[in-house]
Amino acid sequence: MATECGTERIAGCQFNLSVMSDDFVDVILGSLDAVDMSKVWRDTDDVTTCVRGRVEHVFDVVKAVYLHAAKTGKHVEMSGTFSIGCPGDSSGDTYMDASAERMNEPAVADIQQKAGCKFALYPMNTTSYMDVIYEQIDLSKARGVEVSPSHYSTRLDGEVNDIFGAIEEAFTKVQEVVSHTTTTFTISANSPSSKK
Amino acid sequence: MATECGTERIAGCQFNLSVMSDDFVDVILGSLDAVDMSKVWRDTDDVTTCVRGRVEHVFDVVKAVYLHAAKTGKHVEMSGTFSIGCPGDSSGDTYMDASAERMNEPAVADIQQKAGCKFALYPMNTTSYMDVIYEQIDLSKARGVEVSPSHYSTRLDGEVNDIFGAIEEAFTKVQEVVSHTTTTFTISANSPSSKK
Numbered sequence: 241m242a243t244e245c246g247t248e249r250i251a252g253c254q255f256n257l258s259v260m261s262d263d264f265v266d267v268i269l270g271s272l273d274a275v276d277m278s279k280v281w282r283d284t285d286d287v288t289t290c291v292r293g294r295v296e297h298v299f300d301v302v303k304a305v306y307l308h309a310a311k312t313g314k315h316v317e318m319s320g321t322f323s324i325g326c327p328g329d330s331s332g333d334t335y336m337d338a339s340a341e342r343m344n345e346p347a348v349a350d351i352q353q354k355a356g357c358k359f360a361l362y363p364m365n366t367t368s369y370m371d372v373i374y375e376q377i378d379l380s381k382a383r384g385v386e387v388s389p390s391h392y393s394t395r396l397d398g399e400v401n402d403i404f405g406a407i408e409e410a411f412t413k414v415q416e417v418v419s420h421t422t423t424t425f426t427i428s429a430n431s432p433s434s435k436k
Numbered sequence: 437m438a439t440e441c442g443t444e445r446i447a448g449c450q451f452n453l454s455v456m457s458d459d460f461v462d463v464i465l466g467s468l469d470a471v472d473m474s475k476v477w478r479d480t481d482d483v484t485t486c487v488r489g490r491v492e493h494v495f496d497v498v499k500a501v502y503l504h505a506a507k508t509g510k511h512v513e514m515s516g517t518f519s520i521g522c523p524g525d526s527s528g529d530t531y532m533d534a535s536a537e538r539m540n541e542p543a544v545a546d547i548q549q550k551a552g553c554k555f556a557l558y559p560m561n562t563t564s565y566m567d568v569i570y571e572q573i574d575l576s577k578a579r580g581v582e583v584s585p586s587h588y589s590t591r592l593d594g595e596v597n598d599i600f601g602a603i604e605e606a607f608t609k610v611q612e613v614v615s616h617t618t619t620t621f622t623i624s625a626n627s628p629s630s631k632k
Binding site: 256 | 450455461481484486517552554562565589624627
């Protein structure tokens with residue numbers, strides 16, 4: 241099925257941004273507005289926001305949305321699913337001809353923001369998925385984030401920029417060998433019950 | 437790999453509950469405290485809460501936590517992953533000898549609360565996963581919730597009790613034929629941008 245799929249290089253992320261404060265609407269809309277989304281297709285409804293396009297632009301946009309919200313100092317969480325190559329997905333709603341330059345990296349690369357994140361890799365349509373997952377856990381260690389096991393996921397602690405960098409690297413590497421790959425994540429910053 | 441796995445009937449859910457208000461700590465802790473968790477193992481850290489046990493008790497607890505928070509009328513979201521049979525998971529942290537009676541159903545069955553939810557099924561370690569997913573989409577329709585397609589997920593609209601009922605039924609049916617099954621979901625209630 242994977243080889244018949246013409247959309248396998250269209251990546252996307254469906255995510256929800258949660259701001260634990262009375263002015264959550266302003267923070268969420270402000271973060272979405274602060275991000276350059278010119279290289280992704282984007283749709284927001286009452287449950288999630290979906291962005292689609294090239295892998296690097298999807299990660300660029302999702303990370304930037306989170307950082308713009310978290311830098312307010314409020315307790316901000318984001319959960320989402322990165323996906324590529326889903327056989328059931330449509331081929332539309334993409335901006336695949338965009339150039340590789342990331343539109344938001346210059347604005348967010350220097351933002352210092354600690355967070356904790358739990359993520360899980362799901363290589364689909366393969367019976368060697370556990371081997372692929374174990375390879376990626378080694379890769380995450382190399383990126384300088386603190387890696388620890390958690391039920392149903394791997395926990396990453398460190399700077400938000402490094403956390404998303406590690407997830408993107410794992411996702412990118414897996415999707416090179418597994419056509420349909422998804423990665424789920426939940427990231428939390430400024431929690432009053434934070435470990436650090 | 438699946439047949440070697442001694443933990444395949446241990447279900448679990450890792451979820452985060454987000455309350456968009458300044459008193460989020462009180463609402464979150466109040467919801468967790470209001471729920472009878474005597475039949476699940478439970479661990480909460482700054483990112484997520486994990487509960488483990490028999491399938492019915494995991495769903496019973498997660499739904500009850502969400503309903504107790506959402507009934508406050510505040511904008512409340514929950515994202516999470518139900519999982520069963522993960523070959524990489526440990527076999528501990530469970531209460532598998534609990535009886536089948538659901539501890540929280542009497543308290544929450546009559547709570548009327550509309551919500552929107554996006555969920556996705558991931559049958560692992562199989563190359564016929566899309567067929568299994570399509571079967572479950574039919575099943576969801578039969579439960580009376582409104583079902584619509586969404587990128588990377590299926591959207592369910594209706595009462596929270598019916599939404600979790602549909603997800604549990606899909607998850608339960610898939611895990612009978614696919615040893616390692618995961619289901620991700622994001623549910624949102626009382627959003628100021630709600631469709632209804």
